Each structure stands twice: as C-alpha cells, then as structure tokens.
Amino acid sequence: MGKLTVLVCDDDSAIVDALEIYLKQENYEVVKAYTGVQALKALSEREIHLVLLDIMMPELDGLATTIKIREEMNIPIIILSAKSEDTDKITGLNFGADDYVTKPFNPLELMARVKSQTRRYTSLGSLASKNGILKTGSLELDPEARELRVDGEPVKLTATEYGIVLFLMQNMGRVFSIDQIYEHVWNEPSYTAENTVPVHIRRIREKIEINPREPKYLKVVWGVGYKMEKL
Amino acid sequence: MDTKWKNFKYSPGAKISAFVMVWLCVMVAAGSAVFLGINHHTINSDSYYDTYQFKNQFGSLVRDAVALNVELVSEEEIRFSGDTEEEINNNIHRYYAIKGRLADTVNFAYYIENTRTGETFTNITSGDAPALIQKQPAAVYYDRWKTDYGYPFAADIAQMLADTPYEVHAAVIEPLKPGDFFYDGSISYSKTKELANHARVALISAIFIALLAFIYQVCVTGRREQGGEITLSFVDRIFADVHTILVLVAAVISLAIANSFSFSFPNEIELIVLVIIFGVDVLIGLTYILSMTRQIKSGRMTRNTLVYRLFDMCFKGKAFKPWTLLLLLGYGAVNGILFTLANETREALFIFIVLIIPFNIAVLYFTAKALTSLSEIMQAVKEISAGNLDYALDKSQVSVAFAGLAEDIQSIQGGLKKAVAEAIKGERMKTDLITNVSHDLKTPLTSVINYIDLLKKEELNNEKAREYLSVLDEKSARLKQLIEDLIEASKASSGNLAVCVEKVDLHELVMQACGEYEEKIKKAGLELHVNAGEEKTSVSADGKHMWRIVENLLSNVVKYSLPHSRVYINIAKSEPYGLLVVKNISANPLDISPEQLTERFVRGDASRTTEGSGLGLSIAQSLTRIQGGRFKIDIDGDLFKVTVEMPL
Structure with missing residues (x-):
C-alpha cells in the first residue's frame, strides 16, 4: 500500500508547516489548507486518508467543515483546538470528529493519535475477529495467546498487569474498586492491597494509552474505582 | 473701659449680685408695703388727734366724765336713787371704775357746768378751766342740744345730757405730759409717721432698683458675652410645663400655710415663717422667670416641654405611627x-x-x-442575612402596620441581589477574558513548542545551543502549564464549572491518587502514611474535582516537602463532613499567612524559583468551595497542614 495522505488545515501556517514536518517524518503525504473552504476543495480534488482540523478558522470554521465532510465521507477527523473545556470536546466529537486534541499539543502524542486513526486503513481486513478475543476500540486482548494489542501492536505486560487487564476487559464498562480488583486478580483478601493496584493500573495506562493522563480505554473513576471503557 | 464694662456685665459675679439684689429689694419693698398698708390710717391722718386710736380713748373718757358727774354724781346719790339692788351695785361698781380711769389720765381735762345751779365739776385745779379747754386743738363741747358726732360714744353722751342743764367741755391739754396712753399714743404716732416716710422712700427705691436689676437680669441671663450663644443652666433642663406646675404648686402651698395664720394679730414666729416662705417664693419665682427667659431666648421653649416630648415621641417617633x-x-x-x-x-x-x-x-x-x-x-431578614437572596417575602401576608418595613427590606434585598448579580457578572467577565486571552496565547505557544521539538531533533554541534534549547523546552512547558492552571483557576473561583455530585470514597480516591503519584513521591524521598478508619468515608462530591484537589495537594507536597520526611494523609468523619487532612514538613520556612497561600499566584517561596504556577492551592480551595466543602490551611512552624471538609 502506498503512502497515506493527511490534510492539515489551520489558519496558522507555522503550525501547518510544523505538522507537515512531523507527518513527513512518519511517512505521510501532506496536503496543506488554511481555511475550511480550502480544506473542502482539497478533499474534493484528491484522496485524503485523515484530516487534522483547527476549529477557529476564517471563512468556514472547523466544526462546520466537519459537518460538511461528514455529509460525504467517513475518513478520520482529528480536531485541533485551543479550546480545552470538556464541553468543547464533546461538541467536537458529537459533530462527527474522531478525536480531539487541545493546543498546545505534544507532537509525539498527536502523531500517535494520527497513527492510531490511520491504522484502520492499513490493518483493515487483516483483523478478522477470532473467537474469544476481547475488543474495545482498537484494543484487543487475546486470552489464548495471552497477548494485548493496541492498534494491532502487541503490548508487553507483566503477569499482574495482564491479570488486571483481563479481569477488566472481561467485565467491560463496569467499575471495580481497588479491593474488588485485588481480590479477583490476587485471589486473596485485600488487607495488604495498599496502593499496589493503583500503581499497576497507572503502569498499564502508560503502556496502552496515548495520553495516560487522559485515558481512552482504562479509565479512572475517582473515588470509586477503575473501568475498561466499552467502545 | 467699654470692654471692661461688657466683661463685667456678663460676668457670673454681676449676675449673682443682681439676682441677690432683686431678691433683697423685693423683700424690702414687700416689707415696706406691708408696713404702709397696716399703718395706712395713722399715716393718712393729719395729726394724732385725727386717729381712731385717740378718738376712741378721748370719746370714752368724755363719756366717763359725763357719766360720773351728770348720771352717777356720788355713791350716796346712787344708793338713794330708788333703783333695784342689782342696778345700784352695778352703778357703784361703774362709779369706781370710772373714777379710777379718770385718775389714770394726766392729760385729759373736763369742765362740766350746771347752768341752772351754776355748780361746776372739773379736774383742772388752776386757772380758767373753760378758757384753757377751749384753747386746745382737740376740744369738744356738749350740751342738751349740741353733740359732736365726730367722736365715738357721742350718742351715749347725748342721751345722758338730754333734758339736763349741763354744759360739757373736754380736751387733752397740750403739751402732753408723760404718764398716760395719750402721751404714749402721740409718741408712737410721731414715730410711725417718721417711719412711714422712710418706708415710702424704701418702697419706691426698692421697686426701682429691683426693676432695674431684673431688667438687667432678663437681658444678660444665659449669655456669657455680648451676642453670645444662650447657655442653659441645669434649671432649664426641667421641662417648662413641669416647671410651671411646680411653681404653681409652691405658690399654692405657700398661700395655704399663710392662710392658716391669723393675719390680724400675727405673732413673731408666724411672722418669721411668713417672711421665710415669701423669701423662698420670691427665689422660686425669680429663678422660674429667668429660666423661662433663657428658654425663650434660645428658642427652645416649646421643645423643652413634657407635652411636646410626649407628642413628639408618639407622633414623630420611629417605633410608632x-x-x-x-x-x-x-x-x-x-x-x-x-x-x-x-x-x-x-x-x-x-x-x-x-x-x-x-x-x-x-x-x-x-x-x-x-x-x-x-x-x-x-x-x-434571617433568610436574607443567611445568603438566601431569593427568599420571597409575601407582602400580601404582611399587615399594613409593617408594610413600610417589609417594603424597605425588600428593597434592601433587591439591592443586595443586584450587587451580587453584578459581582457574579464581573467575575464571569473576568473568567471569559482570562479564557479568551489564554486561547489566544495557546496558538503561538503551539508553534513554539513544536519548533523547539523540531529543533531538538536537528543536528546541533554546539553545546551551548543545546543548553539554551533545553531551557526553552522547559520554560515553554511551564508556560503551557501556567495557562492551563490559569483557566482552571478562574473557572473554579467564578463557579463557572459544572459539578456532578456522586458518592466518592475518600480512601479509594486517596489510594488512586497515591498510585498516580507513587513515583514522584519516591523520587522526592518522601514516606507516605495514609490513615483511614475502618469505616468507609463517602462524601458527596464530584470525583474529577476531588482528584484535582488531591492532585494539587500531592503535587504541593512533592514540590515543597523536606526530603526524607514523612507525609501523613488522614481520612476521618466529622458530621456532617468527611475530612481529608494532608500534613507535611515544609523544606523552606513558611513565613506567610494561610490566607495568602490560597491567593492566586502566591507561593510559599517568595523567590518563585521552584516550579509551579502558584495556583494549586487557590484552585484546590475554589474547587472545594464550589462543591460545598471547606478548605483550611494551618501552618505551625514548618508543619504544613491542609484540611479539606466535604459534605457527607
């Protein structure tokens, strides 16, 4: 398969140029646009595999552009915005965006998210779902092979970490307290649990999440426990 | 000279002397007037012989002389008159009494002549008796046809002389000789006459002086200097109407006392009492008049009455309508x-x-x-003062008497509401401003961070350039953190943040947070002790905000704790709050007040050399508050203690 093409659209040309450099390093083709209108034009002219879209732009803003794109296409859209409030994120995602990254962003994290979104194209078809595989989003757990994959990439886990992930993925969407997780995974009462479970969970997040502070899969429900998000 | 006079005019000494003078003069005038009144008959008579006193005595003696010589004549005559025994005895008794009375007088002279017999009776021993008598200023003549009714007992004499041939001449012989009441009477008469002249002078001059002194008093009373303010004395504090009534009561009492004495024949004690009462009354009256004068002068007369005060209290008072x-x-x-x-x-x-x-x-x-x-x-009012500004006071339930009060309170409430709304609006605008500015800062910062990152990947064979680059890298990250904290702090403090309240187990939360911070705590060389009771402490709070609070506290602990010290986190219940207490030992002396620490951008280290935005505690406090909790910082030497209380 050839190079994937990413459309970068932001009214700040410095950001567009920087993103071009990063994306090229990651072996993507880059199409640049500076307004929503230019972005739509570029989309109509060539095949684009992913769109990076700023919200606050002249002529047509990011949200309106997202709606326009979604009318015709199903390609991944990642919104880049200086607005960091939860409501902004939710609005963006509701308008049809696949991810929402706030400025100023960490280039590595953004690249990880781009990769994660484009992997759908590359691994499409090869991911024939085998029986017994637990899956949420692009996180897969194969109990037979005792293997966890993120975006198709295997992740190395210790035995305890694997136990925790397995337990949570078997009960996807349910919240478990530290004690419950300890009792299920360690199979013993939680007198000595202390903060072992939280520490393990943090380490798991660091391995499977693009941004461990804002996890996509393994979420912290503060003051209640942890859960594996069902996506 | 002129000023001296003025000074003297308004001096207290002059006023007191004038006061005393008025009093004295009134007393003198009254005394003189009484004297003149009592003796007005004596005084108005031309001579001693005109007085009733003289006429009474003289008339009575003339009657005695006639009775002795014409009616009774001698003891034998009486005894053989043929009257009843009783009458005889009576007449004999009269005869000697008259004889005695006539013997007692040395100045009275009479001459009685029987014109039929030529027989004469007289007490004059020498010379021509009738001629001597007729020469006297007070001489009388009676016969059967002629009677001088100018003297008392004239009628008696006329009766005795009727149808008799007697002619009666009588007089007091001048010059009067000492030895009887005519002499005493004339002496006291001339004395009274003389005194009366003095009394008249005393009366007139006393009235004059009293008037002058009184006018002076009226003019200067209350003033300390020419045209000065009226100063009221303690007497003037008595309500004017009450004062008037008191004065009247005093007058009535005085009159009652005076009335109980017999005026016609006053004895000495009564006289003294009367003088004292009068003196006191004059004093009271004078004081009263001067007090009234002062009050009229100062224009406070009407206000300084009990009636006015009562009226004022009832009708103008705030308490009553x-x-x-x-x-x-x-x-x-x-x-x-x-x-x-x-x-x-x-x-x-x-x-x-x-x-x-x-x-x-x-x-x-x-x-x-x-x-x-x-x-x-x-x-x-209670609700409003407790902060419930939307409390609706049902005005239809309020009676007319308190309608005004209710209205006033409502307008206060309205004013407060407006003020609070404006404050909130202001805070919102501030938050919006901060948020917008922050967004505008973020876009260029994105480029800065990205290009620094790109630059790091370039081949730099200059050691210094790499060093500079690392500084840029660090500071741009710091800037990013600052902007994010700033937005959060402004949102949290303005309450512009959604709170989704659930049950949050504090112990679970702390364990989770410790899991997140485990590495950093270890790196800082700190030992963490978490103490939680057997019982679960579930508070009503927003888990995400609680995590931010605990995160900020832990990040503070990691940043500012003394290396290799212990950090204690206690979880407890204290109805109606769940308590989370974080204690650590500060690495640097904390010479700052707990209040200042929660202010935005204030950090424990004044030099601001360590990392951190200075917003951590402020954000934690604001987040605690918007969830209905309480946030408290205690500093005891190097012990730094934060208590977060959340409603259970």
Whole structure:
C-alpha cells in the first residue's frame, strides 16, 4: 500500500508547516489548507486518508467543515483546538470528529493519535475477529495467546498487569474498586492491597494509552474505582 | 473701659449680685408695703388727734366724765336713787371704775357746768378751766342740744345730757405730759409717721432698683458675652410645663400655710415663717422667670416641654405611627363604652355576647396577624442575612402596620441581589477574558513548542545551543502549564464549572491518587502514611474535582516537602463532613499567612524559583468551595497542614 495522505488545515501556517514536518517524518503525504473552504476543495480534488482540523478558522470554521465532510465521507477527523473545556470536546466529537486534541499539543502524542486513526486503513481486513478475543476500540486482548494489542501492536505486560487487564476487559464498562480488583486478580483478601493496584493500573495506562493522563480505554473513576471503557 | 464694662456685665459675679439684689429689694419693698398698708390710717391722718386710736380713748373718757358727774354724781346719790339692788351695785361698781380711769389720765381735762345751779365739776385745779379747754386743738363741747358726732360714744353722751342743764367741755391739754396712753399714743404716732416716710422712700427705691436689676437680669441671663450663644443652666433642663406646675404648686402651698395664720394679730414666729416662705417664693419665682427667659431666648421653649416630648415621641417617633396610638386609644375607648353600656343596661349578657366578645376577638385577631407579619419579616431578614437572596417575602401576608418595613427590606434585598448579580457578572467577565486571552496565547505557544521539538531533533554541534534549547523546552512547558492552571483557576473561583455530585470514597480516591503519584513521591524521598478508619468515608462530591484537589495537594507536597520526611494523609468523619487532612514538613520556612497561600499566584517561596504556577492551592480551595466543602490551611512552624471538609 502506498503512502497515506493527511490534510492539515489551520489558519496558522507555522503550525501547518510544523505538522507537515512531523507527518513527513512518519511517512505521510501532506496536503496543506488554511481555511475550511480550502480544506473542502482539497478533499474534493484528491484522496485524503485523515484530516487534522483547527476549529477557529476564517471563512468556514472547523466544526462546520466537519459537518460538511461528514455529509460525504467517513475518513478520520482529528480536531485541533485551543479550546480545552470538556464541553468543547464533546461538541467536537458529537459533530462527527474522531478525536480531539487541545493546543498546545505534544507532537509525539498527536502523531500517535494520527497513527492510531490511520491504522484502520492499513490493518483493515487483516483483523478478522477470532473467537474469544476481547475488543474495545482498537484494543484487543487475546486470552489464548495471552497477548494485548493496541492498534494491532502487541503490548508487553507483566503477569499482574495482564491479570488486571483481563479481569477488566472481561467485565467491560463496569467499575471495580481497588479491593474488588485485588481480590479477583490476587485471589486473596485485600488487607495488604495498599496502593499496589493503583500503581499497576497507572503502569498499564502508560503502556496502552496515548495520553495516560487522559485515558481512552482504562479509565479512572475517582473515588470509586477503575473501568475498561466499552467502545 | 467699654470692654471692661461688657466683661463685667456678663460676668457670673454681676449676675449673682443682681439676682441677690432683686431678691433683697423685693423683700424690702414687700416689707415696706406691708408696713404702709397696716399703718395706712395713722399715716393718712393729719395729726394724732385725727386717729381712731385717740378718738376712741378721748370719746370714752368724755363719756366717763359725763357719766360720773351728770348720771352717777356720788355713791350716796346712787344708793338713794330708788333703783333695784342689782342696778345700784352695778352703778357703784361703774362709779369706781370710772373714777379710777379718770385718775389714770394726766392729760385729759373736763369742765362740766350746771347752768341752772351754776355748780361746776372739773379736774383742772388752776386757772380758767373753760378758757384753757377751749384753747386746745382737740376740744369738744356738749350740751342738751349740741353733740359732736365726730367722736365715738357721742350718742351715749347725748342721751345722758338730754333734758339736763349741763354744759360739757373736754380736751387733752397740750403739751402732753408723760404718764398716760395719750402721751404714749402721740409718741408712737410721731414715730410711725417718721417711719412711714422712710418706708415710702424704701418702697419706691426698692421697686426701682429691683426693676432695674431684673431688667438687667432678663437681658444678660444665659449669655456669657455680648451676642453670645444662650447657655442653659441645669434649671432649664426641667421641662417648662413641669416647671410651671411646680411653681404653681409652691405658690399654692405657700398661700395655704399663710392662710392658716391669723393675719390680724400675727405673732413673731408666724411672722418669721411668713417672711421665710415669701423669701423662698420670691427665689422660686425669680429663678422660674429667668429660666423661662433663657428658654425663650434660645428658642427652645416649646421643645423643652413634657407635652411636646410626649407628642413628639408618639407622633414623630420611629417605633410608632400616630394612628397606631390612636387605634390603641380607640380600642380602649370602645371597650370602655361597651362595658359601661353593659353595666348600665339590663341586656348586659346580650351586649357581652354580641358586641364585646366579637369586638375583642377581632382586635386580637388583627393584632396577632400584625405580629405574625412581623415574624414573617424577621424570618425574611434571617433568610436574607443567611445568603438566601431569593427568599420571597409575601407582602400580601404582611399587615399594613409593617408594610413600610417589609417594603424597605425588600428593597434592601433587591439591592443586595443586584450587587451580587453584578459581582457574579464581573467575575464571569473576568473568567471569559482570562479564557479568551489564554486561547489566544495557546496558538503561538503551539508553534513554539513544536519548533523547539523540531529543533531538538536537528543536528546541533554546539553545546551551548543545546543548553539554551533545553531551557526553552522547559520554560515553554511551564508556560503551557501556567495557562492551563490559569483557566482552571478562574473557572473554579467564578463557579463557572459544572459539578456532578456522586458518592466518592475518600480512601479509594486517596489510594488512586497515591498510585498516580507513587513515583514522584519516591523520587522526592518522601514516606507516605495514609490513615483511614475502618469505616468507609463517602462524601458527596464530584470525583474529577476531588482528584484535582488531591492532585494539587500531592503535587504541593512533592514540590515543597523536606526530603526524607514523612507525609501523613488522614481520612476521618466529622458530621456532617468527611475530612481529608494532608500534613507535611515544609523544606523552606513558611513565613506567610494561610490566607495568602490560597491567593492566586502566591507561593510559599517568595523567590518563585521552584516550579509551579502558584495556583494549586487557590484552585484546590475554589474547587472545594464550589462543591460545598471547606478548605483550611494551618501552618505551625514548618508543619504544613491542609484540611479539606466535604459534605457527607
């Protein structure tokens, strides 16, 4: 398969140029646009595999552009915005965006998210779902092979970490307290649990999440426990 | 000279002397007037012989002389007159009494002649008796046809001389010789005459002086200097009407005392008492007049009356409205009338049931209603003062008497509401401004961070350039953190943040947070001790905000704790709050107040060399507050203690 093409659209040309450099390093083709209108034009002219879209732009803003794109296409859209409030994120995602990254962003994290979104194209078809595989989003757990994959990439886990992930993925969407997780995974009462479970969970997040502070899969429900998000 | 006079004029000494002078002169004038009044007859007579005193004595002696020589004549004559025994005895007694009386006088002379017999009776021993008598200024002549009615007893004499041939001449012989009451009388007469002249002078001059001194007093009283302010003395503090009544009472008492004495023949003690009473009365009167003068001068006369004060209190006072008082009076009057009616008529029971009971019940009802509305208002005030600005005071429930108060309170409430709304609006605008500015800062910062990152990947064979680059990298990251904290702090403090309240187990939360911070704590060389009771401490809070609070506290602990010290986190219950206490030992001395620490951008280290935005504690405090909790910082030496209380 050839190079994937990413459309970068932001009214700040410095950001567009920087993103071009990063994306090229990651072996993507880059199409640049500076307004929503230019972005739509570029989309109509060539095949684009992913769109990076700023919200606050002249002529047509990011949200309106997202709606326009979604009318015709199903390609991944990642919104880049200086607005960091939860409501902004939710609005963006509701308008049809696949991810929402706030400025100023960490280039590595953004690249990880781009990769994660484009992997759908590359691994499409090869991911024939085998029986017994637990899956949420692009996180897969194969109990037979005792293997966890993120975006198709295997992740190395210790035995305890694997136990925790397995337990949570078997009960996807349910919240478990530290004690419950300890009792299920360690199979013993939680007198000595202390903060072992939280520490393990943090380490798991660091391995499977693009941004461990804002996890996509393994979420912290503060003051209640942890859960594996069902996506 | 002129100023000296003025100074003297208004000096207290002059005023006191004038006061004393007025008093003295009034006393003197009164004394003189009384003297002149009592002796006015003596004084008005031309000579001693004109006085009643003289005429009485003289007339009586003339009658005695006639009776002795014409009627009684001698003891034998009486005994053989053929009268009854009793009359004889009576006449003999009279005869000697008259004889004695005539012997007692040395100045009285008479000459009685029987014109038929030529027989004469006289007490004059030498010379021509009738001629001597006729020469005297006070000489009288009587016969059977002629009577001098200018003297008392003339009628008696005329009766005795009727149809008799007697001619009577009588007089006092001048110059008067000492030895009888004519002499004493004339001496005291001339003395009285002489005294009367002095008394007249004394009266006139005393009145004159008293008037002058009084006018002076009226002019200067109350003033300390020419045209100066009127200063009131302690006497003037007595209400004018009360003062007037007191003065009248004193006058009435004085009159009553004086009346109890006999005026015609006053004895010495009574006289002294009268003088004292009069003196005191003059004093009281003078004081009163001067006090009134001062008050009129100062224009406070009407205000300084009890009536005015009472009126003022009832009608202008804040506590009562005039008609409330009138209502009260009306209530009493109506009840009085009804009870009287019930008493006077036979249908007492009927009136009682039909009028009195319903009337009083109605009055009680309305009074209770008024009081209820007062308590309604008090409730509203309590609610408002407790911060419930939306408390609606139902004005239709408030009685007319308190309608004004209710309205005022509502307007205060409205004002407060407006102020609070404006403050919130202002805070919102500030938050919006901060947020917008922050967004505008973020876009260029994105480029800065990205290009620094790109630059790091370039081949830099310059050691210094790499060093500079790392500084840029660090500071741009710091800037990013600052902007994010700033937005969060402004949102949290303005309450512009959604709070999704659930049950949050504090122990679970702390364990999770410790899991997140485990590495950093280890790196800082700190030992963490978490103490939680057996029981779960679940508080009502937003888990995400709680995590931010604990995160900020832990990040503070990691940043500012003394290396290799212990950090304690206690979780406990203290109804109605769940407590989270974080204690650590500060690495640097904390010479700063707990209040200052929660202010934005304030950090424990004044030099701001360590990382951190200075917003951590401020954000934690704001987040605690918007969730209905309490946030407290205690500093005890190097011990730094934060207590977060959240509602259970």
